Amino acid sequence: MNTYDPLNALLIFIALSILIYFLFRPAKGWFWIIKNNYRTNEKMVIEDILKLLFHNENSGKILNTNNLTQILNFNNSLIIKSIEKMTANNFILLDGEQLKLKPLGREYALRIIRMHRLWEKFLAEKTGYDKSEWHERAEQKEHELNTEETNLLASKLGNPLFDPHGDPIPSKTGKMAIINGVALSTLPINTVGEIIHIEDEPDIIYKQILAENIHIGSHIRVTENNNTRVSFFSEGEEFKLAPIVAGNLTISILKKDIINEGNIARLSSLKKTEKAIIIGISKESRGENRRRLLDLGFVKGATVSIDLLNPLGEPNAYLIKGTAIALRNNQASKILIKKIN
Amino acid sequence: MENKNIDDILALSKELRWQIGDDFHDHLAEGIYADAAEIVGDAITKKNKKNKFSIDSKIDRIVTSKTWGFPIMFLVLAVILWLTITGANYPSSLLAKILLNDFHPLLKNLATTINTPWWLSGFLIDGVYLSVAWVISVMLPPMAIFFPLFTLLEDFGYLPRVAFNLDSLFKKSGAHGKQALTMSMGFGCNAAGVIATRIIDSPRERLIAIITNNFSLCNGRWPTQILIATIFIGATVPAAFSGIASLVAVIAIALLGIFFMFFSSWALSKTILKGEVSTFNLELPPYRPPRFWKTIYTSLIDRTLIVLWRAIIFAAPAGAVIWLISNIYIGNESVAAWIINSLDGFGFLLGLNGVILLAFIVAIPANEIIIPTILMLTVLVTGISVGNGAGVMFELDSANATGEILRAGGWTLLTAVNIMLFSLLHNPCSTTIYTIYKETKSLKWTTVATVLPVIMGLIVTFLVAQIWRIVF
Numbered sequence: 106m107n108t109y110d111p112l113n114a115l116l117i118f119i120a121l122s123i124l125i126y127f128l129f130r131p132a133k134g135w136f137w138i139i140k141n142n143y144r145t146n147e148k149m150v151i152e153d154i155l156k157l158l159f160h161n162e163n164s165g166k167i168l169n170t171n172n173l174t175q176i177l178n179f180n181n182s183l184i185i186k187s188i189e190k191m192t193a194n195n196f197i198l199l200d201g202e203q204l205k206l207k208p209l210g211r212e213y214a215l216r217i218i219r220m221h222r223l224w225e226k227f228l229a230e231k232t233g234y235d236k237s238e239w240h241e242r243a244e245q246k247e248h249e250l251n252t253e254e255t256n257l258l259a260s261k262l263g264n265p266l267f268d269p270h271g272d273p274i275p276s277k278t279g280k281m282a283i284i285n286g287v288a289l290s291t292l293p294i295n296t297v298g299e300i301i302h303i304e305d306e307p308d309i310i311y312k313q314i315l316a317e318n319i320h321i322g323s324h325i326r327v328t329e330n331n332n333t334r335v336s337f338f339s340e341g342e343e344f345k346l347a348p349i350v351a352g353n354l355t356i357s358i359l360k361k362d363i364i365n366e367g368n369i370a371r372l373s374s375l376k377k378t379e380k381a382i383i384i385g386i387s388k389e390s391r392g393e394n395r396r397r398l399l400d401l402g403f404v405k406g407a408t409v410s411i412d413l414l415n416p417l418g419e420p421n422a423y424l425i426k427g428t429a430i431a432l433r434n435n436q437a438s439k440i441l442i443k444k445i446n
Numbered sequence: 447m448e449n450k451n452i453d454d455i456l457a458l459s460k461e462l463r464w465q466i467g468d469d470f471h472d473h474l475a476e477g478i479y480a481d482a483a484e485i486v487g488d489a490i491t492k493k494n495k496k497n498k499f500s501i502d503s504k505i506d507r508i509v510t511s512k513t514w515g516f517p518i519m520f521l522v523l524a525v526i527l528w529l530t531i532t533g534a535n536y537p538s539s540l541l542a543k544i545l546l547n548d549f550h551p552l553l554k555n556l557a558t559t560i561n562t563p564w565w566l567s568g569f570l571i572d573g574v575y576l577s578v579a580w581v582i583s584v585m586l587p588p589m590a591i592f593f594p595l596f597t598l599l600e601d602f603g604y605l606p607r608v609a610f611n612l613d614s615l616f617k618k619s620g621a622h623g624k625q626a627l628t629m630s631m632g633f634g635c636n637a638a639g640v641i642a643t644r645i646i647d648s649p650r651e652r653l654i655a656i657i658t659n660n661f662s663l664c665n666g667r668w669p670t671q672i673l674i675a676t677i678f679i680g681a682t683v684p685a686a687f688s689g690i691a692s693l694v695a696v697i698a699i700a701l702l703g704i705f706f707m708f709f710s711s712w713a714l715s716k717t718i719l720k721g722e723v724s725t726f727n728l729e730l731p732p733y734r735p736p737r738f739w740k741t742i743y744t745s746l747i748d749r750t751l752i753v754l755w756r757a758i759i760f761a762a763p764a765g766a767v768i769w770l771i772s773n774i775y776i777g778n779e780s781v782a783a784w785i786i787n788s789l790d791g792f793g794f795l796l797g798l799n800g801v802i803l804l805a806f807i808v809a810i811p812a813n814e815i816i817i818p819t820i821l822m823l824t825v826l827v828t829g830i831s832v833g834n835g836a837g838v839m840f841e842l843d844s845a846n847a848t849g850e851i852l853r854a855g856g857w858t859l860l861t862a863v864n865i866m867l868f869s870l871l872h873n874p875c876s877t878t879i880y881t882i883y884k885e886t887k888s889l890k891w892t893t894v895a896t897v898l899p900v901i902m903g904l905i906v907t908f909l910v911a912q913i914w915r916i917v918f
Binding site: 109111112114115118131231232233234235238385386392393394396397398399401402404405406407412413414415416417418419420422426428429430431432433436 | 503
């Protein structure tokens with residue numbers, strides 16, 4: 106014990122803690138970075154390039170090698186090597202500087218997209234990961250699953266057609282449902298429609314959409330559309346977005362005013378003395394949560410009112426089918442109601 | 447021909463699947479529920495609908511009101527804890543007198559008269575019997591008071607309102623409002639608290655409640671806290687205030703436990719548990735008069751006796767181990783002394799000592815026997831002539847005498863503070879660990895629940911010890 110000194114012991118402890126923090130802190134920890142770099146291999150690079158080419162060709166853009174090295178976060182020699190390999194495998198056609206997908210490459214890209222979207226669906230339905238994490242996790246997982254596992258996953262999820270953002274999931278044979286929608290930013294005032302797709306890239310814009318509490322499947326009515334702002338009315342609230350954010354929401358235009366959306370509101374907006382009839386549960390409520398709400402009786406046509414207000418603001422207790430059920434505000438906001446007098 | 451038809455139908459169904467879209471299943475489910483609700487509405491007529499709600503909503507308005515809701519909750523919890531701690535004193539000391547002071551010597555005499563070899567009677571009577579008797583006398587009375595009281599409140603319908611009031615605090619740390627109940631249950635017994643997490647039906651929040659339940663200071667640990675606080679903390683202030691000072695110290699430890707519960711709930715929900723499914727809903731059942739005798743009976747059988755039985759099963763081998771390590775010699779020293787010597791350096795770093803660490807290790811099965819084990823081991827290594835010999839746990843009637851032994855064992859105020867902290871922040875007892883495994887059916891979560899508090903305890907006591915030594 107001759108060498109013991111409390112100050113030294115404390116300093117050593119602090120140094121160790123800092124080291125552990127830098128090694129293992131979420132996402133940016135050195136340990137994770139090294140692990141990810143170790144995992145990055147040719148397969149991943151090839152698959153990411155194919156996906157990128159596929160998406161761009163679908164929107165009519167042809168990329169060249171320079172674009173790839175700029176967009177993708179891999180080191181350049183790895184990209185060049187992968188391109189050579191892809192050409193040799195008949196995935197792409199090198200037309201001068203331009204890269205074009207061949208049928209084999211398209212097929213491969215569709216398989217990766219299928220895995221990605223299925224995994225997002227899985228995360229949404231069967232796990233508790235936050236929405237903002239789905240994309241990142243699927244980006245990683247799409248390289249790890251093989252075709253057989255993907256098909257198994259698909260059948261366990263009931264062969265879904267759309268991922269939670271509203272993107273169609275390619276089938277086993279590469280078939281994809283077609284979305285008939287237009288970007289919100291292009292709609293004239295007073296158009297009535299349904300949000301059918303929320304783009305999850307780029308991350309910054311997606312986070313803004315999440316923060317606005319905009320739900321997929323919601324009916325909307327455009328109230329303002331100009332260069333600086335797109336506003337719309339939905340579920341009893343008014344939403345104001347920048348045009349660039351609105352461009353990431355896809356709307357399917359409804360021919361007639363099927364539901365008089367002026368009356369639809371979210372359960373979270375119900376006041377103590379009001380009564381309402383439930384219209385449905387938003388698509389944003391998924392998996393176990395959704396089934397639980399249905400089990401408790403939050404079904405179309407049921408009357409609901411407030412039983413007790415919480416001293417701390419939430420959860421409030423709602424009286425449904427003679428039972429008092431307390432729900433948190435983020436759940437209540439996903440139950441759609443029509444207020445009655 | 448037929449096969450071709452079937453193929454056609456299959457192909458058609460596949461084609462149609464694409465057309466009906468993704469929400470088909472949801473619409474179907476919603477439709478079925480809605481139809482069922484309509485049929486029920488037509489077929490059943492309800493009478494006296496208003497009567498039932500008038501009394502309920504009056505009570506509800508009071509117990510969930512902004513002014514009264516929280517004071518009522520704290521009052522109820524304080525009364526239950528007070529009733530448990532003071533009410534258990536008398537039966538506990540009676541049991542201790544019968545089982546430890548009267549029956550134990552009787553058994554020893556009996557063993558001598560029938561010429562049992564010393565090692566056999568020592569192993570069985572001083573080891574196994576004594577630790578089982580100790581656990582029963584310390585554990586049974588408080589549990590037999592605490593659980594029925596708690597179950598009565600539950601039966602009455604008050605507890606869901608507590609969860610309702612507190613939920614938004616727990617939501618901030620990613621937990622469920624009902625964790626307030628399992629946490630309070632943990633003040634009685636962590637194993638029972640873990641079982642009680644069954645009321646939380648959301649998988650993620652339930653795991654959080656299970657893993658953090660150990661931060662509720664349980665019945666087995668209250669006496670340790672009170673004794674140490676009385677001896678060491680009470681002595682730092684003038685005699686007139688010593689009672690208050692030690693009380694404040696114990697309450698501070700319990701509050702610190704609640705802080706760690708919130709903190710680790712938050713940390714768990716943000717890291718390793720974020721992938722678990724999380725659903726929330728809380729039913730507020732109507733109030734009803736508690737079924738008194740039935741409640742007393744079931745809570746005694748279901749909660750108290752089952753937990754007690756598990757504790758006995760684990761305490762018996764612990765007693766055996768304690769006796770064995772004190773009586774088996776390697777060279778000139780007993781096994782216990784060897785272990786204590788090798789743990790002393792590490793213990794010093796934590797502001798504790800080898801005796802304490804060894805006591806916490808052998809007393810994993812039951813927190814109740816920590817103080818008796820520490821006393822016995824201290825006497826063993828210091829050679830003071832009190833107690834009943836190697837491997838025989840004992841406790842003294844007066845706190846002063848206990849304090850003298852501990853001071854002779856090298857204890858300071860720092861040791862006392864750190865043992866109070868470590869008693870709060872260490873692994874759950876083996877009964878609780880076993881219960882966690884039974885409830886989660888997962889080795890992973892059992893390990894997390896076991897190791898997490900130990901790591902916290904080591905870090906906290908280490909930091910306190912170093913800073914203490916730098917400051918004083």
